[in-house]
Amino acid sequence: MIDVPTVQPANFDQLDLDALKSAVWVYDVHNYRIHWANAAALRLWESENLTELTARDFRPGSSAAVQQTLCSYLDEFKRGRVIDRWWQISPNNIDKRVHCRFSGVLTAPGHMSMLVEGLHSELLQGNHNEYGAVMICLFDDGGAIKSANPPFEQQFGISVPNLHSIFNDELELSALLNIERGANQEFLLGTQSGPRWHSVELRKHSDAELDHNSQASYSLTLLDIHDRKLVELKNAAAAETDALTGLYNRRGITRKLASRIDKGCTIFFIDLDDFKPINDSYGHAVGDEVLCQVAKVLRYEIHQSAICARLGGDEFILAIPGAQSSVDPFVIAELIIQQLTKPFIGSKQRSLQVTASVGSATIPGHAENIDALLQKADAAMYLAKQRGRNRHVHYSDAVKDQLMRGQRILQQVDEQVCAEKSLFDYHAVVSSLTKKPFIFEANIHWSGQLLKKLCSFEISEAIRKANHQEFIEQELARMIAADLLRLRAQCADNSLRVSIELPSGHLLDAGFLQRMARCFSLYQLNKTDVVFELSERALKRVIDQQENFLIDASSQGFQFALTSFGSGCSPLMNLPSLPLQYIKLAPEFSSKMQAKASILKFIIKLCEDLQLSCIATGVNEQALSDHWSEYSVYLQQGQYLDSVDLHVSSDAEFV
Numbered sequence: 237m238i239d240v241p242t243v244q245p246a247n248f249d250q251l252d253l254d255a256l257k258s259a260v261w262v263y264d265v266h267n268y269r270i271h272w273a274n275a276a277a278l279r280l281w282e283s284e285n286l287t288e289l290t291a292r293d294f295r296p297g298s299s300a301a302v303q304q305t306l307c308s309y310l311d312e313f314k315r316g317r318v319i320d321r322w323w324q325i326s327p328n329n330i331d332k333r334v335h336c337r338f339s340g341v342l343t344a345p346g347h348m349s350m351l352v353e354g355l356h357s358e359l360l361q362g363n364h365n366e367y368g369a370v371m372i373c374l375f376d377d378g379g380a381i382k383s384a385n386p387p388f389e390q391q392f393g394i395s396v397p398n399l400h401s402i403f404n405d406e407l408e409l410s411a412l413l414n415i416e417r418g419a420n421q422e423f424l425l426g427t428q429s430g431p432r433w434h435s436v437e438l439r440k441h442s443d444a445e446l447d448h449n450s451q452a453s454y455s456l457t458l459l460d461i462h463d464r465k466l467v468e469l470k471n472a473a474a475a476e477t478d479a480l481t482g483l484y485n486r487r488g489i490t491r492k493l494a495s496r497i498d499k500g501c502t503i504f505f506i507d508l509d510d511f512k513p514i515n516d517s518y519g520h521a522v523g524d525e526v527l528c529q530v531a532k533v534l535r536y537e538i539h540q541s542a543i544c545a546r547l548g549g550d551e552f553i554l555a556i557p558g559a560q561s562s563v564d565p566f567v568i569a570e571l572i573i574q575q576l577t578k579p580f581i582g583s584k585q586r587s588l589q590v591t592a593s594v595g596s597a598t599i600p601g602h603a604e605n606i607d608a609l610l611q612k613a614d615a616a617m618y619l620a621k622q623r624g625r626n627r628h629v630h631y632s633d634a635v636k637d638q639l640m641r642g643q644r645i646l647q648q649v650d651e652q653v654c655a656e657k658s659l660f661d662y663h664a665v666v667s668s669l670t671k672k673p674f675i676f677e678a679n680i681h682w683s684g685q686l687l688k689k690l691c692s693f694e695i696s697e698a699i700r701k702a703n704h705q706e707f708i709e710q711e712l713a714r715m716i717a718a719d720l721l722r723l724r725a726q727c728a729d730n731s732l733r734v735s736i737e738l739p740s741g742h743l744l745d746a747g748f749l750q751r752m753a754r755c756f757s758l759y760q761l762n763k764t765d766v767v768f769e770l771s772e773r774a775l776k777r778v779i780d781q782q783e784n785f786l787i788d789a790s791s792q793g794f795q796f797a798l799t800s801f802g803s804g805c806s807p808l809m810n811l812p813s814l815p816l817q818y819i820k821l822a823p824e825f826s827s828k829m830q831a832k833a834s835i836l837k838f839i840i841k842l843c844e845d846l847q848l849s850c851i852a853t854g855v856n857e858q859a860l861s862d863h864w865s866e867y868s869v870y871l872q873q874g875q876y877l878d879s880v881d882l883h884v885s886s887d888a889e890f891v
Contacts, residue, residue, distance in 0.1 A: 254275040254276075256274055257276060258354065258355060259279070259334075259353070259354040259355075259356065260273070260276070260352070261273035261274070261277040261281075261351075262341060262349050262351055263349060263350045263352055264343065265307060265310055266307075266347075268294040268295040269290060269292065269293065270292065271343050273290075277289075280325075280327070281325075281327045282327040282330060283327070299372075299384060299385045300374055300382065300383035301372040301382075301384050301388070302372055302385045304441060306350065308439050308455065309338055309350065313338075313340025313348055313350070314348065318338070318339045319338040320335070320337050320338075321335075321336050322334070322336070322369050322459065323335075323354075323369055323370055324370075324385075324386060326386075334355065335354065335355040336352050336354045336355075337352070337353045338350055338352055369387040370457060370458070371385065371388035371392075371434075371457070371458040371460075372384065372387075372388060372455060372456065372457055372458070373385075375398075375399055375454050375455075376453060377453060377454075378398075379399040379400055380398050381396055381398060384396070391427045391428065391429075392426075392427055393428050399412075399456070402427070403425065403426075412436065412438055420436065420437050421436050422434070422436065422461065423436050425458070432460060433461050433464075434459060434461060434462075435461050436456065436457070437456070438454060438455075439454065439455045440453060441453055441454065441455060475487065475488075478545070478546040480524055480527060480528065480546070481528055481546050482531065483534075483535065483545050483552070484545035484546075485548075486548075489544075489553055492543055493555055493557070497599060497605065497606060499558060500557070500559045501556065501558070501599050501609070502563045502598045503554070503555045503597055503599075503609050503610060503613045504555070504568065504569060504594055504595070505551070505552075505594070505597075505613035505616065505617040506530075506534070506553070506592050506594050506617070507551050507552075507592065507593050507617055508526075508550035508551075508590045508591070509590065509591040509621070509625040511523070511526070511549075511550035512550075513780065513781055514526055514588065517780075517781075518586070522582060522586065522588070525583060525588070526590060527546070529582075529588075530576060530592075533576055534554050534572070537575050538554060538571055538575065539554075539568060541556055541557060542554050542555070543555045543556075553613075554572065566630065568596075569630070570628065572592065572594055573594060577591055591625060591626035592626065593617050593620040593625050593627060593628075594617060594620060594627070594628040594629075595613045595614060595616025595619065595620055595630075595631070596613055596628065596629075597609050597630070598631075602631050611639075612631045612636075614701070615631070615635050615636075615638060615642070616629040616630060616632075617629070618697070618701065619634075619635055619638050642697075642701060642702075644686060645686065645694070645698040646698050646699065646702050646704060648684050648686055648687055649682075649687070649699060649708065652682065652684070653708055653712065653715075658715045658718070659680050659681055659712070659715060660679065660680055661678075661681050662676045662677065662678055662679075662723065662734070663679065663873060664676050664677075664873065665677065665873045666871070666873070667870050667871055668861050668871075672727070674871050675732070675733045675734070675767065676720075676732065676733070676734050676735070677734075677736070677769075678716060678734050678736045680712070682695065692739070693739070693741075696739070696741070706754075709751055710754075710755050710758060713756065713758070713759050714759050717759035720761075720765060733765055733766065733767055734765065734766050735767040735768075735797065736766065736767075736769065737770070737771065737799060738770065738774070740770070740773075740777040740778050740781075743768070743770070743778055743789075744778060744782060749789055763793035763794050763795065764793070764795060767796065768794065768795065768797070769796070769798070769799040770796060770797075770798060770799065771799055771800045771803075772798065772801060772802075775798060786814055786815055787813070787815060795817050797816055797818045797820065798818075798819045800820065800822045801819045801820060801822060801839065802824070802825060802832075802835065802839060803822050803824075811846060812846060816846075816848055818871075819843055819851065821839065821851065821869075823853045823854030825852065825854070826852060826860055826864075829860075836867065837867075840869065851869075851872070851873060852864040852871070852873070853874060854873075854874050855872040855873060855876055856874045856876045860874070861876065
């Protein structure tokens, strides 16, 4: 046990207030005198002793505005309120600004005085803006100023006749008069040094608070908050502004248009066509130049009432508030396309040019709120891209059907990926020497009348437009992980891998590799378990747009292969430097082996030199398998191998 010494409680009745560093005094408002003060307060008031200080009459230096305000504070004290203010005092003509905490104290039965705790520091004296003293004025029902304290006169002038001269317009003054008692609002007021932001508190005084000769029924308490307000406005603007172009962002334009929705609005959703090649060919600095030029055109060269935003990437919004009858969307869209298509000279005298797909929609008519309007203009823009790009589509029933079609696609995709059944068919690449599988190719198998008729691009676009990629990718990764376990068990080979062909758009989608890494981690897949196959055309597009993409992705552990090789657009110059696992030949070589013998020998020799496995496809009979073996191509894929050897794709588990 540790003995803890007993400490006797302090006797607060004997507390020495003179020992406090803060100045504390009691001010008798009605009698204009200090009733009591501690030693720190004596120093603050430049007084040698309490007798001298309590003998001072503060009436001559106290304006009617200050006196009436202090009288109103007494009423607040009865309600238990404590008031904090920066206050200016001038003891012996020495100006001091003091942070004061005012509260009420009874100095006689029924007589309320004001207890003041004041904090004064020389460090705060020079910072007038952030720690400005409170400004007070009295005015009547017509706004005529009857009295003001010195800080008010210093900021607004000694001859300000009326509040109209410092408020910007009648509406602000009207709003001021509707402020609830004790509430604060912020106004930009006209001072001698220009417009400055102020915190404003209005008081309507009762008859009991007014002097019998007073005609002023209101007092105004002001505090200069200009510097703080500018920081707030700057931060608010940054949160609603695109940093690159200076246009609004999605949040900014949504807020801006929300207040104007009742007057109508036409929105143009603008997407630049093939902007990414500019970024990748010339660098992000040049891409930024293009985006800034587009922003300049939209802001200044389309419509004087235009409100513009950049939603991110190469997507922009141009909104024109007003009745639908005052805006012809076809004329505006034609002007947008015309102006954006004009070449412009960028840095290093480089001529740059873009085209744009534009979708438009109006409110009222097409939507009831801004979010719905943006969605419908976006759907119209997407249809413009489908129709050939560099054109405009206005929202209509046809676009509505397209939007509904996208929603139906998404609904059916969700239903199928959430089902227990796998969506993949698997076709083995088999060694003709060992009769064992080398890798399994996964092909997604959508069911249902709608999805079966669609190309993979349309399904992918519906998923992308809904920002639904991550969920779908995770569900498909879940299926592949489960299927791979069963395939390995069936073949008694834990080293088996799965391949899946990806279009270039997937690979170049921002964040795709990061999402894949999360999927692999989530379902305990190694990056060596899955090989991403690219067609020749997809590989060329990837190299054109991001030359080092495969090298960077391979350094992260992802694996790639080339499929349909020999179709005529392979970037042969790049093959030696590409981190590929294997090359899969186009099926046409199986059907035309004799006619393409010389090309085939060249490709096989190329694969040997690059130390790449070469895979024959379209092997549908034993004779073809034998012919490929004669060329020393032993890795083969086709219906013959599926049906005769492994029977994997016909197994119900993998349908």
